Each structure stands twice: as C-alpha cells, then as structure tokens.
Amino acid sequence: MVHAIQFHEPGGPEVMKWEEVEVGDPGPGEIRVKQTAAGLNFIDIYLRSGARPVPMPNGLGLEGAGEIVAVGGGVTDLAVGDRIGYADLPLGAYAEERVMPAKIAVKLPDDISDEQAAGMMLKGMTVQFLIKSCFKVEKGSTVLWHAAAxxxxxxxCQWLNHLGVNVIGTVGNAEKGELAKAHGCNHVINYNEEDFVERVKEVTDGAGVPVVYDSVGKDTLRGSMQCLQRRGYLITFGNASGAPEPVAPGELSEHGSIYLARPMLFDFIAEREELLACAGDLFDVVSSGAVKIEINQTYPLSETVQAHKDLVARKTTGSTILMA
Ligand SMILES: NC(=O)c1ccc[n+]([C@@H]2O[C@H](COP(=O)([O-])OP(=O)(O)OC[C@H]3O[C@@H](n4cnc5c(N)ncnc54)[C@H](OP(=O)(O)O)[C@@H]3O)[C@@H](O)[C@H]2O)c1
Incomplete structure (x- = not known):
C-alpha cells in the first residue's frame, strides 16, 4: 500500500484525504512510477471543486516526476530505472506511487531534476504551445500576459523575453510585479490598482497588442478584448477568477474583427510526436538557462490541503510542488 490524495465528493480543499491505496502492477501499455514530486496547478482547483466534474471517488493531480519501477507489456521506449516527467490525464499525480499510461511519460534529460520536472511539465508545455502553436509570437512584437508572476x-515572461518579445504583464500586488520584472516582464501592471486597458494603451501608444493571453477569465476577459489591435487574438486559457460571461460572436467584430480561442494543452500534445517535440523544446530552454523554473513553494504531499488554500488565496508565485 502507498499513500495518495483521494476525494470522494467535490468541494473545498478539505475534501482531499491522504489515504492508503493499492497501486498494483502495470497492465499493457502502462508503467508504475515511484514519484519524487507532483506539480500543483490551478486546474486542480477546478477539478477538486466540481467546476469541472469528474467521476467520484478520484485521485487528483496531472503533473509529476519520478522513477519507473515496473513496466507493462508492449512498452518499448521506457524501462525500469528511467526518470520520467509527465503532464496529462488520467488524474492521480498526488501520490507516492502510481500506475499510468506510458504514452504520456517523457524521459528526463540528466540535467533536469525531478523537482524541476514536477514544477514545469504542465506549466512549461502550456507556455510552449501557447506561444508557438496556438499563436506564433513574433520577435519585436508586444504581448499582454495576465497573472505574470x-x-x-x-x-x-522568461521564454517570451528569450524570443525577443516585449511582455506587458499583469499582477495582483507590487511584490509580484518585482518578481515578474526580474523574470523578463518589460511592463508590469497591478490590475488591482490600475486600469489595465488604459495602461496597455499607454504602453503601446494607443496601438494595442496583437495577442492577449488571459487565464484570469471573469475579471479580465472583457478588458482583454479592448487591449487588442484590429484582427488581434484573444487566447483565453483559464478561469482563475471564475468563468467569464459568454461572448456573443458580434462582440468579436465590434472589437475590430478579433479572434477568440479557448485552447487546452492536452489537445496540443495528444500525439506522441507532439508531446516529445513540445517537451523537448521546454527541456532545451531550461537546460540552456534561458528559462529558470522557480519553485517558490514546496509542501509534503500529505499537506496538499494547505497548498490548495494558498494557491486559491493568491499567496503563491512561480511553481509549487508537492513532495512524495
Ligand atoms: N488551457 C490550458 O491548457 C492550461 C494549462 C495550464 C494552466 N492553465 C491556466 O493557467 C492559469 C495559471 O495556472 P497556474 O497553475 O500557473 O496558476 P497561477 O498563475 O500560479 O495562479 C493563479 C493566479 O491567477 C491570479 N488570479 C487572478 N484572479 C484570481 C482569483 N480570483 N483567484 C485566484 N487567483 C487569481 C493570481 O495572481 P495575481 O495575484 O497576480 O492576480 C494567482 O496567483 C490558470 O488559469 C490555469 O487554469 C491553462
């Protein structure tokens, strides 16, 4: 038996229980992984709270890293002893050990630690597909990125800076602003104190930006539309403040024939080759030092309840990992 977080009903952080579970042997196409760490992600909040319903009872967590301790039939490219990282369904990363599909696991290069992998596989691959596939950013252009810290x-912030893109980033307080700046954000806006639409217009001399990356949702989406240039792209990829009011197609033309996208990472890494290319690109920028994975909070897995409380209360910055 090992320990894992389970929840039997959706609700507040307290529904998560640190329980003993049976893991078993991997079946065909599966691996058993002894985990070093799991990553904490805002999507975990939507899943735990019921905003995104899942079958009950269930495990939680989509991102982790560790060592393969058993391999099922038909798995040819991974072996016992390999260090791997992953970010995908099925749920269950908040666990000391787990069985999972081999097709979502990626072998870690020697210079990427398990902790770094747990802090970046989901978040870093999300940045990769958002700036290179969903919308291809251009050197010298300016983008608006909400929740930049x-x-x-x-x-x-770091990856865009590395690509020569100017970043306007929004944050909830001055300390977070300093942090974002130190990681390559060129213009910081505290959206709790300033009107971010006005500030974006000021910074861009009235032109607006070609793309807004909005993961805050309810509180920012309408303002984000107003920050766009004609034919700009609004990439709404999260709802940290809640689900926004629906957008009528006519609103897109009113704002200058803008485009609206609501992408999910999992649709950009569904094929094995896509996953390996996306993860490989991430490993390269981290190995080169262009992007540092700032693990600013670490909790034992048994204290996941507190970790969720802190993430929801906007107390965290950078990546948070849960140690097995
Ligand atoms: N679509 C995808 O495939 C995909 C993949 C990964 C992540 N995401 C999304 O990306 C976003 C960031 O994820 P993350 O895990 O890195 O989280 P995070 O950015 O570390 O935490 C969320 C941040 O959102 C800001 N925020 C604004 N309003 C908030 C509110 N009412 N309650 C809580 N936070 C609020 C806070 O920063 P300030 O205090 O600075 O405002 C908070 O720190 C999330 O919306 C997540 O769902 C989407």
Missing part, C-alpha cells in the same frame, strides 16, 4: 506566468 504565477506558475505559467513566470515561465512565459
């Missing part, structure tokens, strides 16, 4: 945000 968060887990996804700090990776985005």
């Amino acid at each position: 968060g887990g996804v945000g700090l990776i985005a």
